Amino acid sequence: MEFLKDLIVNVGVLLEGLLASAGLPEVWVRVIMLGIGGFALAFVPLVAVIFLIWAERKIVARMQGRLGPNNSGAYGGPWGILQTFADAIKMLTKEDLIPAAADRWVFNAAPVLILTVAVLIWAVIPLGKGLIGSDLNIGILYILSLGSGGMVALLMAGWGSNNKYALLGALRAIAQLISYEIPQMLAVLAVVMVTGSFSMQEIVEAQDVPFLFAMPVTALLFFIASLAEVGRLPFDLAEADSEIVSGYLVEYSGMKFGQFYLSEFMNSFAFSAITATLFLGGWRGPFVARVPILGSVWLLLKTLLVFFMLMWFRGTMPRLRIDQMLGFNWKFLVPVALVNICVMALADKAVPLGARPWVRAGTLLGANVLLALAVLGALAAAGRQARQSAVSS
């Protein structure tokens, strides 16, 4: 039972002892351990995503009154649970077509880069107490900067295809990603301000009261901005299949297409995990102090809750137009995010440093409610004005 208490850490210690007893030099033991840890860590999102793809198809189908995948041949398993494996095999055995006009190097490098970036994010997501790839002291900055790596991959895909739809999709994607990076960054800024650290573990440790309850406006800003960053409905106009035939994906076939598809789901899942970490308290929950491995379960449950919101959006929302999408960001999210920073800075200074967690959370919540009321009032006034000018013209 003692061994099970902190299962993953103990398995690591056991492996390290085995390697050391085999007579390897210490540096190599260290590097091999890091490599094994890295592989284990990279398999977490991969395995999760394989089942999430199935779950999303099933749940969205139910929301739309369909059955979803329920039969993938004789080996489909119950409720078609092996559908994703069948899809993966199909993609692996499809011919790989490269258009004659394409920029071959850029075209081929894009799917590798996008999947690499999607995996790299997981290095700094805390899966439990002491269970994190690397607790970088710039953890959250690392995630934000990797977002730019994904952006470059999308531009490479669009440019390399030398296809009008692909380039149009890529430019839309870039316009969307750089725009929504601002409110996302400003929302993270508020979290960093209250925590006083960029480190993901310290952000989790700081959440005696989950930040969702202390700063709901920031959480909402982050959620909406990240929704656009991962390009999910209602912000999926970069790959709108009905107008620009899937945008930058149009020339990709076989496993290269599969890598884009996979990385999109991995990004959505990573974003759910980041939201759970930043605003829902990460791996913190009842009984974690006694059984540390339970922290990963709590994190998974919170992540799935956020991911279910994504599926729900996908099942119910129509797609925005590009002018609406950019206008929503620049005329609403960015000003609100900037004012949010000011309000949070003032409200947090109003509480003395040594105050109880719930006093601090209560003050921040009060400030947030005032801010939300002011924003709603401004929206109502703007709406009235728009209606009046529509009537008079």
Added chain:
Amino acid sequence: MLDQFTFIGVFLIVALIFGIAPIAIALVLRPRKPNPRKAETYECGLQPHGDAWVQFKVQYYVFALAFVVFGVEAAFLLPWALAYHALGFYAVIEAIIFILILLGALVYVWRKGALEWM
């Protein structure tokens, strides 16, 4: 401190393997039957007309320019947010004045009509 980044280095190699492996497996499994018709650029079934690498709508660049303002702003505000608890009330007022100037820039861009999609 350096040890943290050693893991990132090792993980970068792992991630690259994850990025290349599916394509490498597909390289072995996939059929190869090239034909010039297949290598044509897709354009809804019509003959491709002209090059895709053309001049693009200027609006995209305007938004990119507006982004630069806020990207630089983040570079200033992130260290401030990190040191927030150590700073006095004075620094908060300073940061708010800085943010107000930024809001001024946003209002300027807005009034100029650069945020309208034409």
